Amino acid sequence: MNQSSMQAAVWYAARDIRVEQVPVPTISDPHEVKVKVAACGICGSDLHEYAAGPIFIPVGKPHPISGEQAPIIMGHEFAGEVVEVGDKVTRVKVGDRVAIEPILSPNKDGAYQMERYNLTPLLVFTAYPAVAVASRRSP
Numbered sequence: 001m002n003q004s005s006m007q008a009a010v011w012y013a014a015r016d017i018r019v020e021q022v023p024v025p026t027i028s029d030p031h032e033v034k035v036k037v038a039a040c041g042i043c044g045s046d047l048h049e050y051a052a053g054p055i056f057i058p059v060g061k062p063h064p065i066s067g068e069q070a071p072i073i074m075g076h077e078f079a080g081e082v083v084e085v086g087d088k089v090t091r092v093k094v095g096d097r098v099a100i101e102p103i104l105s106p107n108k109d110g111a112y113q114m115e116r117y118n119l120t121p122l123l124v125f126t127a128y129p130a131v132a133v134a135s136r137r138s139p
């Protein structure tokens with residue numbers, strides 16, 4: 001393995017997760033942060049996606065918030081070290097240790113302000129498309 005690729009668990013369908021070699025993400029947006037994962041848990045959501053998905057994983061068309069769809073790299077409960085930041089990132093810097101809030105949710109109709117952002121029907125977790133891997137945006 002070289003530094004331009006890495007192994008990842010990629011969800012294709014229920015009971016179909018494959019460990020594959022995928023490109024290492026690159027920053028393509030000035031608001032993005034690249035994190036080298038130090039630890040990643042298996043969430044109950046991951047187990048449900050494996051056993052009976054798709055539940056939150058978009059299949060057949062991109063999710064309206066994340067723009068992503070299956071196949072998707074699993075593992076949204078993670079922490080690590082910031083290794084690269086976009087030009088517009090101001091709240092974290094290279095070398096910071098971070099834990100990720102994995103929920104992407106719309107900030108409209110008051111749901112986010114009411115701290116119930118996890119109840120939106122548009123809920124999606126951070127994930128990477130297996131083909132066009134991209135870093136996630138910073139908050």
Ligand SMILES: [Zn+2]
Binds near residue numbers: 076077102
């Ligand atoms: Zn989770």
